[in-house]
Amino acid sequence: MEKRAVVAIVNFNGKILVGKKRSDSPKVFAGLWHLPGETTQGEETDEEAIRRGLLEEAGIDVQVGKYIGEHFTPTHERAVRFYECFADSDTIRCGSDLEDIQWIPRSEVVSFLDEKILSFWPREVLDYFSK
Numbered sequence: 001m002e003k004r005a006v007v008a009i010v011n012f013n014g015k016i017l018v019g020k021k022r023s024d025s026p027k028v029f030a031g032l033w034h035l036p037g038e039t040t041q042g043e044e045t046d047e048e049a050i051r052r053g054l055l056e057e058a059g060i061d062v063q064v065g066k067y068i069g070e071h072f073t074p075t076h077e078r079a080v081r082f083y084e085c086f087a088d089s090d091t092i093r094c095g096s097d098l099e100d101i102q103w104i105p106r107s108e109v110v111s112f113l114d115e116k117i118l119s120f121w122p123r124e125v126l127d128y129f130s131k
Contacts, residue, residue: 004079006046007037008054009128010062012087015103017058018112022099031099032114037080046081054085057095062087069124082125 010017016035023031038053040046047064054062065084072079094101104112110129118126 007082008085010085019098020100059093069122071122
């Protein structure tokens with residue numbers, strides 16, 4: 001199965017979950033706030049990867065809803081798929097890949113995140129937050 005990433009737009013009572021990647025991370029979003037995501041492993045489905053990743057990095061279980069859109073990484077190595085998700089609780093904890101994690105109002109997501117992050121979003125995700 002192809003290697004791909006999945007990103008969760010996690011909703012709870014009008015707020016969206018965001019995490020701040022560790023500053024010492026070798027990943028491209030080091031030190032930046034972003035929507036949580038995960039790379040699929042083996043034969044894992046997108047839903048399985050999202051649920052595993054959110055348990056590991058935020059300590060929450062989610063219901064995976066509709067597919068929003070996708071883009072390819074700048075190097076075109078993999079697809080990145082975005083999904084709307086719903087949390088049953090707002091109780092979160094910061095996992096090992098993150099410096100911080102929090103809920104922010106949906107209306108503030110685009111202004112809260114760095115332009116570098118937004119540049120990787122497909123139009124459908126930007127539209128999702130403009131509603």
